[in-house]
Amino acid sequence: MVFKEYIKLAMRTNVKDRSFKDNILNGLLGLYGEITEFTENNLTNIEMTVELGDIYWYLALLFDTLELEPMGVAGEGDKTIKTIGKLSDHFKKHFFQGHDLDLPYIHYNLCLILRDLNQTANNIMSSPEEVMELNIKKLKDRFPNGFSVSDSINREVNWYLTSEKLSEILNTIREVKPKYDYSVDKVNELNLLTQDYLHQLELVNLTGNERSKLATKLRDVRLERRKHKDIVERLKPLVETIEKEHRGIKMFEQTLGDIRRIEEKQNTRTYNPRILSTDECSEIK
DSSP, X not given: OOHHHHHHHHGGGSOTTOOHHHHHHHHHHHHHHHHHHHHHSOOOHHHHHHHHHHHHHHHHHHHHHHTOOOOOOOSOOOOHHHHHHHHHHHHHHHHHHOOOOOHHHHHHHHHHHHHHHHHHHHHTTOOHHHHHHHHHHXXXXXXXXXXXXXXXXXXXXXXXXXXXXXXXXXXXHHHHHHHHHHHHHHHHHHHHHHHHHHHHHHHSOOOHHHHHHHHHHHHXXXXXXXXXXXXXXXXXXXXXXXXXXXXXXXXXXXXHHHHHHHHHHHHTOOOOOSSSOXXXXXXXX
C-alpha cells in the first residue's frame, strides 16, 4: 500500500461536510497530539506501529483537504514536531490574519513529515506499508460503516472473547515460525555477503571511489543483518514456547471451533412464545 492509496481508504472515516478550516485544524492538532503521545510514552515496537498509524491518518487528512499529492523531497528538514509548528503558524496567519496560503511551502513540509514517518516505520522494525495496512484494518473494525461522532463517543468495547479475536491470535502464532526461519536464513545469507565484501576489500586492487562504494554496501548489509538478528532474538522465546506447547495450540484451535458454533447459534436464535400467539406478538411490535 502506497500513501496515495492509503489517503483514499483512510478518508472513508473522516467526517463528511466539515469545513476546510475545521479539517486543517483537526489535522494539525491531531498530528501534534499523536506525535507527542508516540514520543513521550514508553511503547513497544508493536504499540508504536499502531500509534504511528494514527499519525499517518492525520497527515492523510491534510493532504486530502489541500488536494496535494505525496512526492519525494530532498534536504535535511527540521524535526517533525518543529515542522508541524511552522505549518501551524502558517495556517494561523491565513485563518486569523488574512495572509495567503503558500501551497508549495505547505506541500514541501507535509512531504518532509511523510518522509520522516516512513523512516520511523522502518526504524521500529516495521514498514510504512505495514503501518498503513494495520491502521486501515483497525479503522474498518472500529467503524465498519464509516465514521460517525456517536459511534466514536459511544464505541462499545467488547471484553468478551470472540472467534475473530481468537482467530487473530492463532494466525499470529502460526506466522511466527515462518518469520523466524526467514530472518534466520537472512542473517546467514548476510553473514556470507559480509565475507564477500571483506575479501573484496582485502584482495582486490580497488580505486578510492570503488572502496567508498564497497564500504557503503558493507554498511547497508550490516544494518540489514542487524534488523533480522533483532527479529530472531525477539521471536526465539516465542518459537521455543510454541514448539513445546503445540498441544495447547491444538486445543485453542478446537476451542475456536466451539466458539464459532456458539456464535452461530446465538446469531440465529429464535423464541417460540409459550402463552402469546404469533399474532399477539406481532401486535406488540
